[in-house]
Amino acid sequence: MPERIYLCQPIAPGRIEGRLCELYPQGRLAREEGAFARPEEEARHFRREVAQLARELRGSVQQLEAEAMWAEANIMRTHVALLEDNHFHHRVRELIEIGRQPADEAVEQVLQEVTAAMNDSGDARMAERAADLRDLAEQLTDRLLGHGVDMVEAVAGVESPILAMPELLPSAVLKARSVGVRGFVVMRGTTLSHAAILAKSFGLPVGRVTALEELEAARHPRIVLDADNGRIILEGPEVERSTAARAAAGKPAAVPELPVKLWLSVVDPDQLQGVDWTGVAGVGLYRTETLFIQQGRDLPDEQTQAAVYRRLFEACGRRPVVLRTADLGGDKPVASVSFGPQENPYLGVRAHRLFRFHPEILTTQVRAALLAAAGEHRLRLMFPMLETLDQWYFVQHLVRRAVNSLREEGAPMPGDFEQGLLVETPSAAWGFREFLDVVDFAAVGTNDLVQYFFAVERDNANVAQLYRPEHPLMLRLLSRLARLARWAGKELSVCGEIAADPAMGPLLMGLGIEHFSISPPQLDRVRQTLASTSLQDSRQLARRCLKCRTADQVRELLGLPAIGDLETPAVLPAGQAVDPVCGIILQTAESDFNLLVDGRRYYFCSRRCLRRFHHG
Ligand code: PEP
Ligand code: MG
DSSP states (O other): OOOEEEEOEEEEOOEEEEEEEEOSOTTSGGGGGTGGGOHHHHHHHHHHHHHHHHHHHHHHHHHHHHTTOHHHHHHHHHHHHHHTOHHHHHHHHHHHHTSOOOHHHHHHHHHHHHHHHHHHTOOHHHHHHHHHHHHHHHHHHHHHTTTTSOHHHHHTTOSSEEEEEEEOOHHHHHHHHHTTOOEEEEEEOOTTSHHHHHHHHTTOOEEEOSOSGGGGSSSSOEEEEETTTTEEEESSTHHHHHHHHHHHTOOOOOOOOOSSEEEEEESSGGGGTTOOOTTEEEEEEEETHHHHHHTTTSOOOHHHHHHHHHHHHHHHTTSEEEEEOOOOBTTBOOTTOOOOSOSOGGGSSBTHHHHTTOHHHHHHHHHHHHHHHBTTOEEEEEEOSOOSHHHHHHHHHHHHHHHHHHHHTTOOOBSEEEEEEEEOSHHHHHTHHHHHHHOSEEEEOHHHHHHHHHTOOTTOGGGGGGOOTTSHHHHHHHHHHHHHHHHHTOEEEEOSGGGGOTTTHHHHHHHTOOEEEEOGGGHHHHHHHHHTSOHHHHHHHHHHHHTOSSHHHHHHHHTOOOGGGSOOOOOOOSSEEEOTTTOOEEEGGGOSEEEEETTEEEEESSHHHHHHHHTO
């Protein structure tokens, strides 16, 4: 078969080849294109997933009984009974076949009906059971949406699997690594999402496409995912050519000297296995939330954390390790904590704001970090999301509590212990001078700082064109932070995604940033980019950019396309659609305006767009 080339939006860089595996139920992705027209398939899909879930739950019942956990076993048994209940099956099938609803929505609706009846019964025990049923509903809808499909099964026996799935999810990225997945092709996800950051950390390339079906003409087709150049090559001779080219180009390049220091950003200590430390100062950011995500419904206890952190310190020896305290909430929700009602999680309970309710989360983590670094290691504790000095004193109070408790126990302490600030809020940037009086070091988390500075969600495709780290206002802010840190004699690094952006690297260097923290797979590329520009040239570039008034003027100096020429977000599946008139991405379930034309449903943001579409 001749090769075919598809364009993809790079979400995480890298180029790999392998075989495409699907991680979603058959037929599911066709839904946006009119799977309502195939209710029999949807009903079959429903029956298959229910039967599988019931089988697994029956296994859990047996296991729980064997462990004498009778109450839990009983709850599970009621779940199995519901899954096998005739009325439940009948009602779901009715919604699919007559109401032409997709299976997950039908299940969602029926379980809502059941739980509403239980809540209305006035019986407290029934109401409790209703809450329990939510969990069952989630498990089932997750499966129907493909999130629950077993990844191990999906990639079994496949050489170099590349996963095709509707959405890039943090849990999927974490699991993918352990089952040998080499990359992802997705239809939803942005480069700044937490899942994308995890993928970048693990060196897993991710490309976003508008529709996956085209790639799946054959079972497990062979593809080259070239997320560096935004291409997916399907079958054909280029696959072989690329292998040969890579083998020929295998000689490692010499490590160039740089006027700045490079650090590694990691999400898991295992990423440091086999790292060549030449020219690397240490770990500039360890995102500890990953451990919290991996623990599922339990928060990791002190012992578990200490064991993981110890692996990190052992891998680093005497090199400093910046361990960021748990930044839970926002784009990093965890199953172990409920964050309460919040309209905007980015402005709600996040990082230290959670510690006000649960100070023990921070004290446990600090104790674990100190225990793990005991001896010759160098611990740098870094606090994200602090707004003002008030919060610095709040976390310091908890750190002292942790330190004192360890001292009382006579526990050994690290050779070196410093504390620093991750500048992520505009108020922390504005009050940076005062922070510098109290911190030992600082870093800029540009992913969040840009978000809060411009009040533009970091992970929202509809406003992605307004999220501009290269805007002269942002550059002036970074330049000021670098200058203040230099005057105070404190280290300042950049650990947001722009640190690894080849277009931004020389500019950051010219703005006075002397420390870059990047994930291991990006190390060589960043090193080469920074080595290709002299400090003098980068300073001149920075001076010119700082004089600009608009982002497009900076982009021109950086050789980047104007913002208006950037790709506008494409059609997104699984509950999202693009208004064909104005181009905004909509949540289909929330859109009041839609139109069925020739079997295809179109969604609109307003009556106005609908009318325009209708009248051509
Ligand atoms: C940042 O915001 O730039 C950062 C380093 O933190 P995260 O991306 O994990 O929120
Ligand atoms: Mg952040």
